[in-house]
Amino acid sequence: MNSQKAAVSELDLHAYVDGRLSEERRAEVGAYLTASAQESERVRAYQEQNEILHTLFDSVLDEPIPTKWQSSRRHWNFPLRPVAAASVCIIVGGLLGWVLRGEYAGRSAKRVDFARQAAMAHAVYTPEVRHPVEVSAEQEEHLVGWLSKRLGTPLKAPHLLDLGYELVGGRLLPGDQGPVAQFMYQDKNGQRLTLYIKTDASTERETAFRFSQEGSVGVFYWIDRQLSYALSGELQKTELLQVADAIYKKLNP
DSSP, X not given: OHHHHHHSOHHHHXXXXXXXXXXXXXXXXXXXXXXXXXXXXXXXXXXXXXXXXXXXXXXXXXXXXXXXXXXXXXXXXSOHHHHHHHHHHHHHHHHHHHXXXXXXXXXXXXXXXXXXXXXXXXXXXXXXXXXXXXXEGGGHHHHHHHHHHHHTSOOOOOOBGGGTBEEEEEEEEEETTEEEEEEEEEOTTOOEEEEEEEEOOSSOOOOOOEEEEETTEEEEEEEETTEEEEEEESSOHHHHHHHHHHHHHHHOO
């Protein structure tokens, strides 16, 4: 086990995620990951981050070159698009390095637990017809003030009408380390999303989105300053990511 672990380097793990290993080497790394739950979770997190970054940035490579750049292109002695592509790769690579630094083990397990708790709360309350929330959106000011007081920090209920979702209301829930707030949203077809929020006492302030699939419920979760957020819904991953990204931007104008 120890010799196998020593034989698998950090470069091997990244190459495994990127599909750049030979079949033989991929099988060896796969066996190593099967024997190490911690390293397997680490690689799974790499894969999730790759998917998210591709979703956010791949479209940049297909965007047309701005006219003002095209007009000056004749003065250059090298092609522009490869440079643009390389720039995007550098940015994405830098972001990935930042996102994944100092990861995993206990922190990763806690994050997964948080996502599962958010998904469970979503599954319990979104089917409710008469009492989906404790305080309705008609009392939004009171709702936000009450939940802020109970969590001990100012909260916001981001408005998502531009995405087709209206605030239904919210409720207070028990968490593993204190109270948790849940805001619920609904579109015209009755599709519901929930935003699950808890205070986070850790020193980590990573804002990268992470994804978890809990049965039929997808969850994007992240940390923003002293709060942890989890957006849950039965949507396609890319749709849920768009809403999560919009929420983050509304909370950080």
